[in-house]
Amino acid sequence: MLQQDCLFCKIIRKELPASILYEDEDVLAFRDIAPQAPLHFLVIPKKHLSGPAALTAEDEILAGKLLRVGGALAVREGFPHFRAVFNNGAEAGQTVFHLHLHIIGGRSLAWPPG
Ligand code: 5GP
Ligand code: ZN
Numbered sequence: 001m002l003q004q005d006c007l008f009c010k011i012i013r014k015e016l017p018a019s020i021l022y023e024d025e026d027v028l029a030f031r032d033i034a035p036q037a038p039l040h041f042l043v044i045p046k047k048h049l050s051g052p053a054a055l056t057a058e059d060e061i062l063a064g065k066l067l068r069v070g071g072a073l074a075v076r077e078g079f080p081h082f083r084a085v086f087n088n089g090a091e092a093g094q095t096v097f098h099l100h101l102h103i104i105g106g107r108s109l110a111w112p113p114g
Helices: 007-012 057-076
Strands: 020-023 027-031 039-045 082-085 101-105
Touching: 007 027, 007 039, 020 057, 027 057, 039 057, 057 082, 057 101
Parallel strands: none
Antiparallel strands: 020 027, 027 039, 039 101, 082 101
């Protein structure tokens, strides 16, 4: 299930360091290496999926868990106001092709996004 050369699979396997906020058998949450706001962390499934468009019906509970964990951690970290973002595809800004939920907060955020 884990992909050999995937950056986030390497973080899951602890082959690369990360500032981990939460981990269980399904998901891992860790701080973004290049934070775009005072709060910026990622929640990823331990199952390798390339992005949200790769989700299938069997992943529905997992996808919901990413949101539940992300929201709960944002509140735990003291940031009840936050944005939750999935990028899918390079034109949408995706650079790491392992599904990840961005949780961003701690400053006012413009809408629509750039
Ligand atoms: P994307 O642009 O694909 O939606 O988001 C990928 C995110 O992963 C970016 O915000 C980027 O800063 C973050 N990132 C890339 N490499 C690493 C890494 O090695 N460690 C951590 N913690 N974050 C990373
Ligand atoms: Zn992966």
